[in-house]
Amino acid sequence: MQIRDNQTAYRLETGMDGHIASLDYVLEGHTLVILHTDVPDALGGRGIGSALVRHACDMARAAGLTVASRCSFATEWIKKHDGKN
Numbered sequence: 001m002q003i004r005d006n007q008t009a010y011r012l013e014t015g016m017d018g019h020i021a022s023l024d025y026v027l028e029g030h031t032l033v034i035l036h037t038d039v040p041d042a043l044g045g046r047g048i049g050s051a052l053v054r055h056a057c058d059m060a061r062a063a064g065l066t067v068a069s070r071c072s073f074a075t076e077w078i079k080k081h082d083g084k085n
Helices: 048-062 072-081
Strands: 004-006 011-016 019-028 031-038 066-069
Touching (some): 031 048, 048 072
Antiparallel strands (some): 019 031
16 A cells, blocks of 8 residues: 655545545644544555554654644554554
């Protein structure tokens, strides 16, 4: 799965089977804040949401940023996987 950082829209995007899944974020100082993940029902259960959150965390870490979340899915994923991905 290829995840693209659409920097002008502050969105990570990936496509599969004609559908687009995305993660919206903002930069607040030295923090990447995850706002929302959207995975169409047709793509559910394939780990796409997890891959988007993992990519956002990896991207932030590589840039020396911390991560915060206002998205319930991402918040739960980070609680379970922080430091383990």
